[in-house]
Amino acid sequence: MSGDSSSRLSIAVEAELGPFLLQASLEVGAESLALVGPNGSGKTSLLLAVLGLLKPDRGRVALGDDVFFDSELEIELPTEERHLAYLPQDFGLFPHLTAVQNVAFALACGPERMSKKQRRNQAMGWLDRFGLGALANRNPAQLSGGERQRIALARALASSPKALLLDEPTASLDVEARTEVRAFLAESIRSLGLPTILVTHDAKDAEALASRVMVLEKGRVAACGLLADIRKVPPTTFASKFFSSPAPAGVVVVPDPVNDGEFRHD
Amino acid sequence: MIGRFLSRTTSRNLYGFVMVGLGGILLLFLVLPFVALLLDGGPDSILRGLGCALTWPAMRLSLGTSLISVGLVVLGGTPLAWWLARSRWRSARWLEILLQLPVVIPPAVGGIALLLAFGRRGLFGGVLERLGWSPAFSSVAVVMAQVFVSAPFYMQAAVQAFGRLDRNLLAVGRSLGASPPRLFFQVALPLARPWLIGGAAMTWARALGEFGATLMFAGNMTGKTQTLPLAIYTALELDIHTAQALSLLLVAFAFALLLFLRRFNRNLELTRRPASS
Numbered sequence A: 001m002s003g004d005s006s007s008r009l010s011i012a013v014e015a016e017l018g019p020f021l022l023q024a025s026l027e028v029g030a031e032s033l034a035l036v037g038p039n040g041s042g043k044t045s046l047l048l049a050v051l052g053l054l055k056p057d058r059g060r061v062a063l064g065d066d067v068f069f070d071s072e073l074e075i076e077l078p079t080e081e082r083h084l085a086y087l088p089q090d091f092g093l094f095p096h097l098t099a100v101q102n103v104a105f106a107l108a109c110g111p112e113r114m115s116k117k118q119r120r121n122q123a124m125g126w127l128d129r130f131g132l133g134a135l136a137n138r139n140p141a142q143l144s145g146g147e148r149q150r151i152a153l154a155r156a157l158a159s160s161p162k163a164l165l166l167d168e169p170t171a172s173l174d175v176e177a178r179t180e181v182r183a184f185l186a187e188s189i190r191s192l193g194l195p196t197i198l199v200t201h202d203a204k205d206a207e208a209l210a211s212r213v214m215v216l217e218k219g220r221v222a223a224c225g226l227l228a229d230i231r232k233v234p235p236t237t238f239a240s241k242f243f244s245s246p247a248p249a250g251v252v253v254v255p256d257p258v259n260d261g262e263f264r265h266d
Numbered sequence B: 001m002i003g004r005f006l007s008r009t010t011s012r013n014l015y016g017f018v019m020v021g022l023g024g025i026l027l028l029f030l031v032l033p034f035v036a037l038l039l040d041g042g043p044d045s046i047l048r049g050l051g052c053a054l055t056w057p058a059m060r061l062s063l064g065t066s067l068i069s070v071g072l073v074v075l076g077g078t079p080l081a082w083w084l085a086r087s088r089w090r091s092a093r094w095l096e097i098l099l100q101l102p103v104v105i106p107p108a109v110g111g112i113a114l115l116l117a118f119g120r121r122g123l124f125g126g127v128l129e130r131l132g133w134s135p136a137f138s139s140v141a142v143v144m145a146q147v148f149v150s151a152p153f154y155m156q157a158a159v160q161a162f163g164r165l166d167r168n169l170l171a172v173g174r175s176l177g178a179s180p181p182r183l184f185f186q187v188a189l190p191l192a193r194p195w196l197i198g199g200a201a202m203t204w205a206r207a208l209g210e211f212g213a214t215l216m217f218a219g220n221m222t223g224k225t226q227t228l229p230l231a232i233y234t235a236l237e238l239d240i241h242t243a244q245a246l247s248l249l250l251v252a253f254a255f256a257l258l259l260f261l262r263r264f265n266r267n268l269e270l271t272r273r274p275a276s277s
Helices: A043-051 A099-109 A116-129 A145-158 A175-192 A203-209 A227-232 A237-242 B002-039 B042-050 B055-086 B090-104 B107-118 B125-130 B139-164 B167-175 B180-209 B212-217 B228-238 B240-271
Strands: A009-016 A021-028 A032-036 A058-063 A066-070 A084-087 A163-167 A196-199 A212-217 A220-226
Touching (some): A021 A220, A032 A043, A043 A196, A043 B167, A099 B180, A220 A227, B042 B240, B055 B228, B107 B125, B107 B139, B107 B212, B180 B240, B212 B228
Parallel strands (some): A032 A196
Antiparallel strands (some): A009 A021
16 A cells, blocks of 8 residues: 655646636645635645646646656656556445445456456455545445445555645535544545645645645745644744634644544644 | 405405416316316217227328427427527527527418428429429428427527627637537537437427328328228217227327436436536
């Protein structure tokens, strides 16, 4: 479950988004970057550009030596050939497939030719690894938000991705599940060691899951730096609002013993 | 005080009377023809009507041609709808409107249009004839007329079904490495299937009931182009009870189809609750 630490995700894109121009460049190594910003600042669009679901007007997107997009060389790799794990806000589990079938779907898309039975066995292996074996034959509708999130991650990892893209991973969960999922994601991200981009509106997500933060405002990079630095000296009004949790900067207060404190990176 | 109370009750009574009255009149008007269709003449005359020489050739032809029509519509309509539903091309929206046109134009107009296009002296009829094929006034023409008038029902259902698919699901599918055919056959098609089946059922019903375009473009020849609706038209000149019997056949079919769709939709609601919490 470990990624090639030498492959960096480097992104430099420009895209007309209607109200403004998205103009951002960033590099993500084997680390996790939280992409934050006001609603409609272009965070998700940036994620989609990396995925290949939105075509930038200009720029370059590459992961290590794999060029995904290059406007000058006229390269545009289709999404299915980019090997990126994408977890949307609602997890994107196929509702007509059971948990194990969802994971097997990812295996069937891989380069390895496998029989249906082999795929099922391997998919079961993935579910077991995430402690989800008992839920294998459930449909997504019969699962809790936290369980769905785990299955979605197991499925994403079964496709052997080279980078991880998370769009608001805890936004559609209730408060209790949020804490649990956050802890689980933090552990997974750390053990995977893949370049990870996390779009979030939740300071707790950023604090628990990311080591760096990039603030995007109206399509421009307003700030980018270590999470600890940005939190200590917020460079923009948005950043200071974003991190203005009940706890003053620098003092870590964990009101709930099972909260995400122990998984904190810094 | 009492006067006000009285006036309030009278106005409430009046309200109930008007609402029930208006609704009831329409209900009666809609139901009475079916009652007459079922009861007039009694079962003996209906059975005798079914024994008419027109019945079985027309029924065979109707079933055969309508099933072929549904098959063709589904076969071509599914890829077309998949493309239309995802196309960002502006002309695609115009194409969708154009595809709905056969629903709102009189079927007779469709028949004339088909005749002008594929008839012997039609726009493309000459080309077809030189290839040794002249579809007008044949069983093929029956299928063509049915496809023309019934395809919009499937198209509308299919475009909506594909358009309603969660775009995130398709995005995730692609990010997992699914090729376009895998995405279509294993994600889009199974998720859209209930609505596709509903659309196909409506298309079948419409194809089975097709009359105007068939009469214009295919004619009314027993065993060759005379479908059930045309047989009803012919039977009317011979004996109204034969026409009645044939009509009941179509009503029974339509009723069964509606029952099926209702059940199907109910099961759908039970098994497919939305997957969001």
